[in-house]
Amino acid sequence: MGSWGICEQEGWRKGPWTPAEDKLLIEYISQNGEGRxxxxxxxxxxxxxxxxxxxxxxxxxxxGLKKGHLTPQEEGIIIELHALWGNKWSTIARYLPGRTDNEIKNYWRTHFKKKSKPDQIKQEKKKEIIIKQQQQQQTDDNKNIINKIPLATQLLTSIEEKNNKQEAEIVFSGIDENHHQFLPMVYQDTSSWSDNFIPLDCYLWGGLWDLGDDDPNGCSKMGAQNQDNYYSCEGEYAVDYIF
DNA sequence: AACATTCCCAACCGCGAAGCA
DNA sequence: TTGCTTCGCGGTTGGGAATGT
Structure with missing residues (x-):
């Protein structure tokens, strides 16, 4: 069944919503709540x-929906999270309060996807070469970095041991051509992530998550709690702890 | 001014997951 | 366990607005 309930019912209106329709819907939800x-x-x-x-x-x-253009910060978050999760628009949207998955999806398509054409491909290949050249060096660097992060090391080990199917892997870390520090990144199967737990790599991206005003870690709003492979942001831990 | 092209975004579609009897 | 209904997600489309020629 394609469209819920009496799907093929005659007379369903399609196309743009009218203000009167919006009003009816808002009234319904204000009385009955979302769902059903x-x-x-x-x-x-x-x-x-x-x-x-x-x-x-x-x-x-x-x-609570935000209207208007996305801020540079939001844009940055989208880029970062898309690199990590791919087209998981609803997941990305959870970390951009007031933005919808549809909005982010549209934004990505119009602002970024079109740019990944010839020029972008060339740049990507350049980056690949640079990254490959750095990888050998970075392999060693990673060890050094991880050695500075006992907790992160622990968690990596935990992921590798307990979830060998997820094949946790440090992809790269180090310093780019502009001398910006890369954080170590962990690619893994994201399908098992829940809303309530923040994966290790998100933890590692502490700066990124520091969007909040209620928690210096920017994590409490995500409701993080302890769970096997997930890092707790409650309590004493500071995300800035890494670098 | 007229037409063509591109951009942008609201809305639709199909599919799979979740929930329930 | 199975089948049905409801829900949510990602991909796609249609059409108006903006821009270019």
């Missing part, structure tokens, strides 16, 4: 499928 989307049409007389109602609410009407 298939009941919206029954309760309000709205000629929209549950799926359409959910989409409209989530992407446009929901309170």
């Amino acid at each position: 989307w298939s009941f919206v049409s029954k309760c309000t007389g709205l000629k929209r499928s549950g799926k359409s109602c959910r989409l409209r609410w989530v992407n446009y009407l929901r309170p």
